[in-house]
Amino acid sequence: MSADRSTAAVAARRDERTPAATLEFDGVSKRYPGASGPALDNVSFTVPAGEVCVLVGPSGCGKTTAMRLVNRMIDLSDGDIRLDGDSVISRDPTTLRREIGYVIQQIGLFPHFTIADNIATVPKLLGWDKKRIQARVAELLEVVSLPPEMAKRYPRQLSGGQQQRVGVARALAADPPLMLMDEPFGAIDPITRDRLQDEFLRLQREIRKTIVFVTHDIDEAIKMGDKIAIMREGGHLVQFDSPAEILTRPADEFVARFVGIDRALKRLTLRRLHDLEMAPVPAAQVGDDAGPVYERVAASPLDELIVVDGEGKPLGRVGADRLQAESRVPDSRLDPVGVTAPETWTLRDGLAMVMTDGNRPLLVLDEAGRAAGVVTVEQLSGALRPNGSPAPTVPERGDPEVSA
Amino acid sequence: MLAVPGAVLPNFGQTSSCVRNNGLFCWSWFSQHWSDTFGPAIGQHLVLTVIAVAIGFVIAMAASLVAYRLPWAGAGFNVVFTLVFTIPSIALFELLVPATGLTRTTAEIALTSYTLLVMFANFVTGLRGVSADVLEAAEGMGLTRGQRLRRVELPLAIPAIVAGIRVATVTVIGLVVVAAYVDNEGLGVPILQAIQNSSFKTELIAAAVLAVLLAWAVDALLVGSQWLLTPWLRSRRA
Amino acid sequence: MTGVLSVPLLLASANDFSGAFKFIGNNPHLLLTLSGQQMVLSGAAIGAAMLFGVPLGLVLGHLHKGSFVAINLSNVLRAVPSLGLLAIMLALISFGFLPAFIAMFVLAFPPILTNVYVAVDGVDPQTVDSARGMGMSPFGVASRVELPLALPLIFAGLRTAAVFVIASATIASVVGGNGLGNIIFNQPSYGLAGVLGAAITVTILSLLVQGVLLVAQRYLTPRGLRVTRARGEATALSVAPGGAENLLAAGTEPA
Numbered sequence A: 001m002s003a004d005r006s007t008a009a010v011a012a013r014r015d016e017r018t019p020a021a022t023l024e025f026d027g028v029s030k031r032y033p034g035a036s037g038p039a040l041d042n043v044s045f046t047v048p049a050g051e052v053c054v055l056v057g058p059s060g061c062g063k064t065t066a067m068r069l070v071n072r073m074i075d076l077s078d079g080d081i082r083l084d085g086d087s088v089i090s091r092d093p094t095t096l097r098r099e100i101g102y103v104i105q106q107i108g109l110f111p112h113f114t115i116a117d118n119i120a121t122v123p124k125l126l127g128w129d130k131k132r133i134q135a136r137v138a139e140l141l142e143v144v145s146l147p148p149e150m151a152k153r154y155p156r157q158l159s160g161g162q163q164q165r166v167g168v169a170r171a172l173a174a175d176p177p178l179m180l181m182d183e184p185f186g187a188i189d190p191i192t193r194d195r196l197q198d199e200f201l202r203l204q205r206e207i208r209k210t211i212v213f214v215t216h217d218i219d220e221a222i223k224m225g226d227k228i229a230i231m232r233e234g235g236h237l238v239q240f241d242s243p244a245e246i247l248t249r250p251a252d253e254f255v256a257r258f259v260g261i262d263r264a265l266k267r268l269t270l271r272r273l274h275d276l277e278m279a280p281v282p283a284a285q286v287g288d289d290a291g292p293v294y295e296r297v298a299a300s301p302l303d304e305l306i307v308v309d310g311e312g313k314p315l316g317r318v319g320a321d322r323l324q325a326e327s328r329v330p331d332s333r334l335d336p337v338g339v340t341a342p343e344t345w346t347l348r349d350g351l352a353m354v355m356t357d358g359n360r361p362l363l364v365l366d367e368a369g370r371a372a373g374v375v376t377v378e379q380l381s382g383a384l385r386p387n388g389s390p391a392p393t394v395p396e397r398g399d400p401e402v403s404a
Numbered sequence B: 001m002l003a004v005p006g007a008v009l010p011n012f013g014q015t016s017s018c019v020r021n022n023g024l025f026c027w028s029w030f031s032q033h034w035s036d037t038f039g040p041a042i043g044q045h046l047v048l049t050v051i052a053v054a055i056g057f058v059i060a061m062a063a064s065l066v067a068y069r070l071p072w073a074g075a076g077f078n079v080v081f082t083l084v085f086t087i088p089s090i091a092l093f094e095l096l097v098p099a100t101g102l103t104r105t106t107a108e109i110a111l112t113s114y115t116l117l118v119m120f121a122n123f124v125t126g127l128r129g130v131s132a133d134v135l136e137a138a139e140g141m142g143l144t145r146g147q148r149l150r151r152v153e154l155p156l157a158i159p160a161i162v163a164g165i166r167v168a169t170v171t172v173i174g175l176v177v178v179a180a181y182v183d184n185e186g187l188g189v190p191i192l193q194a195i196q197n198s199s200f201k202t203e204l205i206a207a208a209v210l211a212v213l214l215a216w217a218v219d220a221l222l223v224g225s226q227w228l229l230t231p232w233l234r235s236r237r238a
Numbered sequence C: 001m002t003g004v005l006s007v008p009l010l011l012a013s014a015n016d017f018s019g020a021f022k023f024i025g026n027n028p029h030l031l032l033t034l035s036g037q038q039m040v041l042s043g044a045a046i047g048a049a050m051l052f053g054v055p056l057g058l059v060l061g062h063l064h065k066g067s068f069v070a071i072n073l074s075n076v077l078r079a080v081p082s083l084g085l086l087a088i089m090l091a092l093i094s095f096g097f098l099p100a101f102i103a104m105f106v107l108a109f110p111p112i113l114t115n116v117y118v119a120v121d122g123v124d125p126q127t128v129d130s131a132r133g134m135g136m137s138p139f140g141v142a143s144r145v146e147l148p149l150a151l152p153l154i155f156a157g158l159r160t161a162a163v164f165v166i167a168s169a170t171i172a173s174v175v176g177g178n179g180l181g182n183i184i185f186n187q188p189s190y191g192l193a194g195v196l197g198a199a200i201t202v203t204i205l206s207l208l209v210q211g212v213l214l215v216a217q218r219y220l221t222p223r224g225l226r227v228t229r230a231r232g233e234a235t236a237l238s239v240a241p242g243g244a245e246n247l248l249a250a251g252t253e254p255a
C-alpha cells in the first residue's frame, strides 16, 4: 500500500472523525463471586484523550478484568469508570460497546464471516448504508496493510498475524473514540510482532485514539505507551507513569524487578548491529588462490568462505572442507548465501535471527548489500549483561587481523 | 393386524410365469405397478417424512434454545425425549390408535416423537460448541442476545444441526415403513401387502429397495445443502 | 410441543399402565420365553458382528488403512430401514430365524466396525510410538496398548449396536424371528394392555443390556482411563453429540 495515499485519505477525513475520549478509572474494584480476594483493588488512573495507556503485569493480575469493566462485559463492584466524564454505568451496555473498539486476547474473528463481513460487523449494527460500509472496509484493509483481495477470504485462510490485523481493523471499523486492545500482538513471532507494533504506532499518529493496550511484555509497553500502568497480583496498580519515569524511577522493588529483566532486552533494542565490533568476513572472489583464503576461513568464526562479486556483495558460500580440496575459489556449486542481516538491525532482531538459525554466526551486510562483518551469538547475548560490556569479540579460533 | 392394506392384490392367475412362480424380481410386474403403487407410495413416504421432520425440527429447536439458556431444562427435555425414543415404534403406533384412529395424524405424532431426541441432542451440542472467544468478541462489539443467536451461534451450529436433521430424517424414512400398520400410506403398504400375500418377492424387494434409495437420496440432498450453507468450511487455506 | 408429547402420555393413562402391569404379572412365563427368544436373536447377531467387526476394525485401525470404508459403511447402512431389510431377507430366504438373524447382523455390524476403527485409529500416536520404542511387537502393541486404550469407544459402539438390534428384533417377528414382537404385532389377541406390557418389557431388556455393558466396560477399562470421557464417544456420524445422548444420536433407529 502507499503510505502517502492513506495519510492523505486520513487527513481528508479528519474533520468527520469522532474525537478521542478521556478515560477515568476512579477507585475501581472488582470481586468475582466466590473468589477469595479482589481481581481489581481500588485502581485509579486517567488516560487523557488521544493517548495510549499500556497495562502490564504478571498473568492474573487483572488486566483483562480492567478492560472488560470499561465496556461493561462485567460489572463494577466498587468505584466508577468515566468516559469523557460520563459514568459507563449509566449507559446501555450494547450501545456503549458499539462505541468502544474491542480487540480480545484470542482475536475471536467470526469463522463464518468473510474478512469484509467481520470488519463490517459494527457498522452494520449501526445501520450504515452499503456503499459507506464497503468504502470503510476497503479503507481499513489498507490501514492495516492487508491486500484488498483478502476481503473475500474467510478467517481460517489467513495466518495468525493477518488475523490479528483483521481483529484490529474490525475494532476500528466504526471509528470509536476509545479502543481496548487485549494483547493484540500476543502469539506472534518477534519479527512480525515488531513490524505490527511499528504499523500500529504509525496508525496511532494518524488516528489519535484513546487506547488501552494490554501486554505481558515490558519492551512492548515501553515502545507503545504514552503511559504505562504496572499492575501486580491481587489487582493492585503499582505505578502509573510515562515510560521514561518508569525506567528511571521505578516506584518499588517489584517494578524494578519487573522492568529489570526486560530492561536488558530493551538495551538490545537500543543498539544496532553496526555498533558491535564485528569479526571480518572471510571473503574472496571467484578464481582467487585457495590456499591463503583457506587460512582466513579457518581463522574466522564462520566456518565457510563467502564468495563475493567485484563489489563485495555475497554470491554464495563454500564449506571449509571443500575449499581445502580446491586449488582456486570455485564458481560453481556454491551453497546459497542463506541468512544475512542488514547492519541497521537492532541487536534484538539480530539475536532473534541467530537463534532461529541454529546459533550460527550471522553474516552482516552494509547499506549497499556488501558483506560487512560477522557477529556471533556470544557477542549478541553478551550485550544483554547488566554492566553493558559486550562479550569479547575475539573468536576462539584465531586472529581477527586476517582480512580480505 | 391393525390395518388391512387396501391396494389391489396382484392377480396370480392372469400374470406372467415369473409372478406365478413368485420369482425373485419380476421386472414387468414392477413396471406395471409403478404408476398405481410405487410412484404414489414414494410420494406419500416423502410427505410423511417431511411433515414429521419439520414439526420435530420446530419442537427440537425450541427445546434446544431453552436448554441452551437453562441447563436444568435441558436435562428435563433429555429425559422425556429419551423415554419416548425407547418405546418400540410399533407399540407407540398402536397405543395412539384409540385416540387418533388409523390416520395420518397417528403416524405423524409417533414419527415426530422419534425425531426429537436426535435433533435436540445435536442442536444443543452445536450451540454449546460455539467457541467462547467468538462469543466474547460478539458481545464485546455490542451484538444483542438475539443478534448473537441469529448471526453467530445458529450459523456456527449449522454442521451439527444438519447432522441432527440427517439422522432424524433417515430414521423417519425407516419408521414410515412401519407406520403403514396404522396409516395406509408409503412404501410400507406394499411391503405389508406382500408379506400377507405369501411373501410376494417382487413387491417386497421393490418397496424395500425403493425405501433404501429414498433414504440415500434424501441424505445426499441434506449433505449437499449443508455444503451450500457453510461456505466458510469448504474454503481451503490459501 | 406439550401437545404432541402429551398425546402418548395421555393415552398410556394410569388405566393402561395398570392393565399392562397386570398383563406382565399374569403372563410371566410367556414374556420370559419371548424375551429369551428376542435375546437369543439379538445376542447371536451382535456376537457375530463382533466376531467379524472387532478384529477387522483392530487391524484396519492399527494400520490406519481403510478409513473410507470403515467410516462410510456406517453412514450408508444407517439409511437402511429395518423393516425394509427384513422384507428383503424375507424375499431372499423366506420365514424363520435365519433371515431375521442376517438382518440383525447387518444392522449391528457397521456401528461396531466403525467404532473399533475410529477408536484404534485415534489412539495417541506418541503412546504407540513409545510402546514400539520399548520393543513391543505389532501384536503386542495392538493387544496391550491400542485395544485397552480404545475400549471406552469400542463399548460405546457396542451399546449403540445393542440398543439398535434389541429394538429392531421386535419387528423381526414379522419374518418369523420370534420375540416380544409376537405380542406387539398381535393386538387383536393380546389387547392394548398386552402391547403396552410387551413394549415395557422391551424397554427394560434394552436398559438391562446397556447396564450390563456399562458394568463390563467399567471392569475392563484400564484404571487410568476411568475418568469420565463421555465427550470422546464419537460414533458413526462425524458430528458427535456429547454425553450419553450420543448413544442414540449416533445412528440408532427405534424399531
Ligand SMILES: Nc1ncnc2c1ncn2[C@@H]1O[C@H](COP(=O)(O)OP(=O)(O)OP(=O)(O)O)[C@@H](O)[C@H]1O
Binding pocket: A032, A033, A035, A039, A058, A059, A060, A061, A062, A063, A064, A065, A066, A105, A216
Ligand atoms: N469470570 C471470572 N470468574 C472468577 N474469577 C475470574 C474470572 N475472570 C478472571 N478471574 C480471576 O481474576 C483474576 C484476574 O484475571 P484477568 O483475566 O483479569 O488476568 P490478566 O491480567 O488478564 O491475566 P493474563 O495476563 O493471563 O491474561 C485472576 O485471578 C482470575 O483467575
Ligand SMILES: [Mg+2]
Binding pocket: A063, A064, A065, A105, A182
Ligand atoms: Mg488477560
